[in-house]
Amino acid sequence: MGKSLFQKVWESHTVGTLADGRTQLFIGTHLIHEVTSPQAFGMLRDLGLSVKYPQRTFATVDHIVPTENQDAPQDPLAAEMMVALQKNAEDFGITYFDLASGKQGIVHVVGPEQGITQPGTTIACGDSHTATHGAFGAIAFGIGTTQVRDVFATQTLALSALKVRRIEVNGNLRPGVYAKDVILDIIRRLGAKGGIGYAYEYAGDVFDRMSMEERMTVCNMSVEGGARCGYVNPDAKTIAYLSGRPYVDMSDFDATAARWLSFASDPDAEYDDIVRIDAAEIEPTVTWGISPDHGIAISQDIPDPAKAQTEGEKASIEEALAYMKLPGGIPIKGVKIDVAFIGSCTNGRLSDFREVAKYIRGHRVADGVKAIVVPGSQIVAVQAEKEGLDQIFRDAGFEWRGAGCSMCLAMNPDKLVGDQLCASSSNRNFKGRQGSPTGRTVLMSPLMVAAAAINGCISDARELFELEPEAAVA
Numbered sequence: 001m002g003k004s005l006f007q008k009v010w011e012s013h014t015v016g017t018l019a020d021g022r023t024q025l026f027i028g029t030h031l032i033h034e035v036t037s038p039q040a041f042g043m044l045r046d047l048g049l050s051v052k053y054p055q056r057t058f059a060t061v062d063h064i065v066p067t068e069n070q071d072a073p074q075d076p077l078a079a080e081m082m083v084a085l086q087k088n089a090e091d092f093g094i095t096y097f098d099l100a101s102g103k104q105g106i107v108h109v110v111g112p113e114q115g116i117t118q119p120g121t122t123i124a125c126g127d128s129h130t131a132t133h134g135a136f137g138a139i140a141f142g143i144g145t146t147q148v149r150d151v152f153a154t155q156t157l158a159l160s161a162l163k164v165r166r167i168e169v170n171g172n173l174r175p176g177v178y179a180k181d182v183i184l185d186i187i188r189r190l191g192a193k194g195g196i197g198y199a200y201e202y203a204g205d206v207f208d209r210m211s212m213e214e215r216m217t218v219c220n221m222s223v224e225g226g227a228r229c230g231y232v233n234p235d236a237k238t239i240a241y242l243s244g245r246p247y248v249d250m251s252d253f254d255a256t257a258a259r260w261l262s263f264a265s266d267p268d269a270e271y272d273d274i275v276r277i278d279a280a281e282i283e284p285t286v287t288w289g290i291s292p293d294h295g296i297a298i299s300q301d302i303p304d305p306a307k308a309q310t311e312g313e314k315a316s317i318e319e320a321l322a323y324m325k326l327p328g329g330i331p332i333k334g335v336k337i338d339v340a341f342i343g344s345c346t347n348g349r350l351s352d353f354r355e356v357a358k359y360i361r362g363h364r365v366a367d368g369v370k371a372i373v374v375p376g377s378q379i380v381a382v383q384a385e386k387e388g389l390d391q392i393f394r395d396a397g398f399e400w401r402g403a404g405c406s407m408c409l410a411m412n413p414d415k416l417v418g419d420q421l422c423a424s425s426s427n428r429n430f431k432g433r434q435g436s437p438t439g440r441t442v443l444m445s446p447l448m449v450a451a452a453a454i455n456g457c458i459s460d461a462r463e464l465f466e467l468e469p470e471a472a473v474a
């Protein structure tokens, strides 16, 4: 019987089985950032230990960096965290992509960009969206601070294997339907907790056709569906993307590529579960509530608690609507927005900006809407600027900022104020997520954010930008 990529990677990284039955798993690559590493370094120092494989550990600063006047954070705590990461990286001999490197950015943008993220590897990071790296056929997952310490000290983790759910999406996506809509739709169908205990394998011709950046958008949000990790099997696109990147050994690349491809799931692999979705059924999707599975198609109405099937569902809709200050049963289209945010490790990559820039020429952000565009990394920023994308955004009334997590989590000056409602290309719409305890987040694709910014309300980008139904039919 064949094996899934998950099984192959897990088995090839198993060091041993612990007395409690868990696996001691070797971690090929350890990514770190300023928020979850300081305490782990502290514990390491207290124990008198060093980092076992500093050459497998890479650091960047992303959450707390301001997106304006980047190297001089006004917040003393942020400045302190930056200095601490610099010192820890120096003391322990770790590569650090700092602000001066030209390579700084959100950890999940930097890893792939540098070619650090590679197929068939295990990748851990003290950050839940580490699942992003699964786009390359890696088993990549978020860990807590004590586990960051464990990886520092031993390059291994004690873990239990996951079940594997294959999610097949076949057919053609309709025009104006993006990778973001695919994953929001999956999460809406399977629930924010539906993936607990699973790794998600994304398969089918929709993912085959996706670019690496689109695959990253999908894998990024696996964790919002409850899965610890998500992956796409490596293929020719994966190889082409990685070829020539700084951390890819090009000395015998054909052999490397063949090895990478060998990790792909066998055709006769067995899965714990299989879900099949018809691509044509997926519409541009937006959230209406306070969990990533509170999603609806743009053409639909906000759920009406009176129509809930169970008391539990009714209570949950009521809680979400009370927080969102929205009535149930009305169309989501037309709900007024205050802020528009295009960025984050979900949708802050070059292809996201290119796609939006294609459509916004000649349009203007509505009066009273604050719209910001934040590149996921310095490299993305430089390339976008080379292509003149920054100017296209500026001409349309968007602010073009420096690289970082920005308003996705607002651990920096980019925050919502009061109960502002933000159309956001990020991945979480939890209560208070964007910096204000009463701030409201509506998740959607970058093009849908742009449409909302221009119309001043949640909109169907297909109507505003006149996306022809025939255009995307392959």
Ligand SMILES: CC(C)[C@H](C(=O)O)[C@@H](O)C(=O)O
Binding pocket: 035, 036, 063, 126, 127, 128, 129, 142, 409
């Ligand atoms: C700060 C960090 C630990 C956190 C995470 O784990 O995901 C953040 O990146 C987020 O998106 O909420």
Ligand code: SF4
Binding pocket: 062, 063, 106, 107, 127, 129, 344, 345, 346, 404, 405, 408, 409, 426, 427
């Ligand atoms: S961009 Fe958002 S989701 Fe991604 S790492 Fe930063 S805070 Fe977390």
